[in-house]
Every structure is written in C-alpha cells, then in structure tokens.
Amino acid sequence: MNTKSKIMIIGGHGKVGQYITRELKDYNLMLVGRNKDKIQHFLKKEKIQAEICSMDVHHIDFTKLDGVGWVIVCVDQENTELVEFCDIHGIDYMDVTANSEYLEKIQQLKLRGTSKILLGIGLAPGLTNLLAEKFVLMHPLADEINIEVILGLGEKHGDAAIQWTLDNFLKSYSHKTLGYIRPFTQKSTIHMEQKSLKTYNFNFVDQHMLNLKYKDRTFTTYLGFDQSIVTDFIYRANKLGLLGSLKYKPIYRMAEAILKKPKLGTDIFMVAVQAGEKIIHAWGHDEGRFTGLIAAEAAKRMATMDLRNGLLGISDVIHVEEVAENKLFGLTLTLTGRHSV
Incomplete structure (x- = not known):
C-alpha cells in the first residue's frame, strides 16, 4: 500500500476501531460513520487529526474513495460491493468483523487480485x-x-x-x-x-x-x-x-x-x-481490548510489510508466538x- 495515500476507517471511533485509529494516527486518515458528532468527539478527546465523513456503510458513496489507498472496516456489512470496488480499483482492504455469511461471500468472489484483502482479524x-x-x-x-x-x-x-x-x-x-x-x-x-x-x-x-x-x-x-x-x-x-x-x-x-x-x-x-x-x-x-489491539497490530503491519496481493489471513501478517x-x-x-x- 502507498502509505502516502488516504486510509479510510469505517467505524474507526467504535470500541475496536479506536485502537486501530490510535495506532495509525500518524497516517492520513478519514474516519467514516453515521454520527459525525461522535467521531468529532472521539478525535478531539484523543487529539488525533483526521478527515471526517458521515456515511452509512450500507449506502456507500464511492466518490468518497477518491485518493483512498486502503479501507479498514470495523462494522458489519450486508453485501460485498465495497470489497469488490476496492479489488477493481487496487485499494487495499482489511475487515475486522466476524460475520460468517459475509466473509464467506468474500471468499467466494472471483477477485482480480489487484489489491490486498485481509480477513479474519480478532479473537x-x-x-x-x-x-x-x-x-x-x-x-x-x-x-x-x-x-x-x-x-x-x-x-x-x-x-x-x-x-x-x-x-x-x-x-x-x-x-x-x-x-x-x-x-x-x-x-x-x-x-x-x-x-x-x-x-x-x-x-x-x-x-x-x-x-x-x-x-x-x-x-x-x-x-x-x-x-x-x-x-x-x-x-x-x-x-x-x-x-x-x-x-x-x-x-x-x-x-x-x-x-x-x-x-x-x-x-x-x-x-x-x-x-x-x-x-x-x-x-x-x-x-474487546484484545480484538482492538490485534487488529491495530495487523493494520500497522499491513501498512509496512511487503505482502502479496489477493486474499490474506491473519497468519500472513503475524504469528501466534509474536502475539x-x-x-x-x-x-x-x-x-x-x-x-x-
């Protein structure tokens, strides 16, 4: 991933997302959520500079992804439109949710392999x-x-x-x-x-x-x-x-x-x-804390490691002994x- 490009974190002010946002605070961040005031409150409290975008993950405005090099999702989704968009446009993607049906849908997609898709992060x-x-x-x-x-x-x-x-x-x-x-x-x-x-x-x-x-x-x-x-x-x-x-x-x-x-x-x-x-x-x-911390570590490693494109799992970025x-x-x-x- 080009770390000079923008990182969009959807749900980056939530219980798990907060750990990721703190870990990546020195990057060019955009925090996305339905409640702009809650995002502002979190960023002010943590003294983190980030762009704020009010948007529902179920109704993505894809024009907001202009200049985004990496999307991190910390909330459940109903369809795979976002990950497919990322795959087509070479935008890296990391999912920090546990929705079985959704993650299985991603694994069944015929992806182009133009970006890194990291799944299965947490407990x-x-x-x-x-x-x-x-x-x-x-x-x-x-x-x-x-x-x-x-x-x-x-x-x-x-x-x-x-x-x-x-x-x-x-x-x-x-x-x-x-x-x-x-x-x-x-x-x-x-x-x-x-x-x-x-x-x-x-x-x-x-x-x-x-x-x-x-x-x-x-x-x-x-x-x-x-x-x-x-x-x-x-x-x-x-x-x-x-x-x-x-x-x-x-x-x-x-x-x-x-x-x-x-x-x-x-x-x-x-x-x-x-x-x-x-x-x-x-x-x-x-x-909850453990999930946030391991997700934050995975995010940091994804930003700095030379990983292959395509579907990735947690073992591609960290080993259990390191944890x-x-x-x-x-x-x-x-x-x-x-x-x-």
Missing part, C-alpha cells in the same frame, strides 16, 4: 485461526479438530458484538461434516488448568475459513461462557425452543440490556484447539499439553 476469527494453524503444524495427523471458545460474561461487550451473538443464536448454518445445523446442539468440553467447561457448536467463521484452507481436515468451533450455569441454561432453552423468542423485539431488547450491564462472571476469554488428548490453548482478559511475546496483548499461551478426558 474468533483471528487468534483461533493462529492457534489452529499452529496445531496442524504440531499434529499433522489430526483430522477432526475442535476449536473451543470461552467468553467471560463479566465483560462489557460492544453493541455490535452483543447483537451478532444474539442474532446467531437464531440462525442455523452449514458445516462441512455436520450439514445444516442449529447452534448449541452439539456438545463439547474445554479442558484447561484443571478445569472443564462445557461448550456447544456456534457459527464462528473461523471454522469455515479453516475448512476451506485444509481440505483433508474438519474444524468445528464451540462456544461456552465462564459461568457454566449460563451455558447450560442456553443449551436447555434452545432444546426447548425458547431461544426462538429472541425474534420478538421486546425479548431481544431485554437480552441486550442484560448483556450490556453484566451482573456476574469475569472478563476472561479462553481459546483451545484440541483433537483427542492433544491440546494447545491461550487465555487473556477483555476480549504471546508482546506483553501489551496480555496473552498466556501453552503450546504443549494433554488433557484427561
């Missing part, structure tokens, strides 16, 4: 992909691989993260070997630090990205929470068909309000990749170990 996808790829190198004979994600209920997650989670409790999805499946129907367990926590299948995009990359293996991602009673409650509610009530706005809003002001749990997150008794895992605190060695991330990593079933 899941992101750290989970790095751990999974490391696991494959360490255990090349493993073919049925589980990715376990534990989120802390005590963390104050951003609005977009909460809405994404609630929305995906309602959606069935297609899996490489499980077929078309509802979330929270298949059980697994994460074994870490003498502790076992139940997890259930969930539509994180990391498994789809990995299943596409490794044709001879099957990856399945499972979700659980640091409070087992809540994980069990969600599973039982789903089994009884009660999660379907989230489609009603009053129930949805009530669930949102509860998650925005957590009353129990911690801010811990845990990730494990396991097959049989073999396991590697990592854990840290404040998933663990950087104290800023606060990640504890264990690459060797076995668990007892």
